[in-house]
Amino acid sequence: MLLQLSTWREVEDYLRRSTGVLVPIGSTEQHGPTGLIGTDAICPETIARGAAEELDVLVAPTLSVGMAQHHLGFPGSITLRPSTLLAVIRDVVNSFARHGFDHLYFLNGHGGNIATVTAAFSEIYAESSLGIAARDRPRLRCKLVNWWVGPRVKALSQELFGEAEGSHATPAEVSLSYFAYPDAVKKAEMNPKIAPKGEILDASDYRRRFPDGRIGSDPSLATVEAGAKLYKASVADVVEDYRRFLEAS
DSSP, X not given: OBGGGSOHHHHHHHHTTOOEEEEEEOXXXXXXXXXXXXXXXXXXXXXXXXXXTTSOOEEOOOBOOOSOGGGTTSTTOBOOOHHHHHHHHHHHHHHHHHHTOOEEEEEEOOGGGHHHHHHHHHHHHHHHHTTOSOTTOOOOEEEEEEGGGSHHHHHHHHXXXXXXXXXXXOHHHHHHHHHHOXXXXXXXXXXXXXXXXXXXXXXXXXXXXXXXXXXXXXXGGOOHHHHHHHHHHHHHHHHHHHHHHHHOO
């Protein structure tokens, strides 16, 4: 069930049987010579929609701009400041809570979001602890899950790509985005074949250390077929984990 394709009456009916919501969150940033700029938003959105085919779950619109300041050395990348993203998460959660949602499951596609979203959850819980949350706000349970860490996906990524998976512009995430948009597949030579690894700071530092945008990866291995396998594996991981999340008190 997609929120943006629902009416308020349908959401009201949904709340009579469930108070859980799945929120895809990602980023709009470069993904190397062949990766789509929207990869980190496309992946969780695609998986969330797949999960909704197997679960009675409301899927929120994807939060597709995240904390990606370190990618601004590459044209097309967009970022929110950590403080801005934190405020967005708080407002989204409190908006859902206003209607009675109390289990908020954020399916994440971008590692750069993790620290800020986790901090936002801490701020939300602090509102309750300090007595400054709305009096009618339900007891909230928030969870952030990275789509690529599920046991099925991790095993499959290792099997398909091994050390070439890397940490950014990975063949797994690029494959999944190609599965979602097979008409957008890109080709380019990788030099070196597997990109170097290392730490990053700001945008200039990133562009200097990793001039083609990749970190430790070889996305030339990405295929639509691999994406289909990863999609199936990740949907299974998310469905299983979301059910456990709803059952938690």
